Amino acid sequence: MLEATKTSVWKNRYAISADGRPLAVWDGSLWTAGGTFELGGRRYRVRGNMWGSTYGMVDQDDTPVAAARRVGRKSWTVEAGGQTYAFHRASLWRDEQELRSADGRRLGSVRRTSMWRGDAVADLPSLQLPVQIFVLAVVLTMWDSSSATGAAGAVAAAG
Structure with missing residues (x-):
């Protein structure tokens, strides 16, 4: 199981560990959907479209590794290694995305463990480790974007 711990209030940066062992740092961009992480000496780059509904991940050689489509919808998918994985929002009332089989x-x-800090855990045993981190990063980016949009709306309403 992967654990993501937010390392800064001011940045979209998360320390990612597995069983208490540090693996990577997700360094999310403040201005665009996406970011970077390094795993096992390889650098990965994640980029999303301007609406945050489609993401792609490439390795340091710009080789495509994974793609996510329809992110933010009730149902969305990730394609990696010739497989398609289906994700569903578990509930409108809690921050959790479920990986589901065809049946x-x-x-x-992937679920939040702390609303205040933004921490999360990902239990995605059927996915390769770089793809697990990709899914976790996409979900964290989606949640961070929603939080920022909500905060901006509250400020504008108080205006």
Whole structure:
């Protein structure tokens, strides 16, 4: 299981660990959807479109590794290694995305562990490790973007 711990209030940066062992740091961009991380000496770059609904990940050689489509919808997908993985929002009331099989069985999830700090865990055992981090990063980016949009709306309303 992956654990993401927000390292700064001011940045979209998360320390990612597995079983207490540091793996990577997700360094999310403040201005665009996406960011970077390094895993096992390889650098990965994640980029999203301006609406944050489509993301792609490439390695340091610009080789495509994974792609996510329809992010932010009730159902969305990730394609990696010739496989398509289906994700579903678990509930409108909590921050959790479920990985499901074709017949609807729950195979894993990404969920917030702390609303105040923004920490999260990802249990995605059927995905390769770089793809697990990609999914976690996409979900964190989606949640951070939603939080920023909500905060900006509250400031504008108080205006």
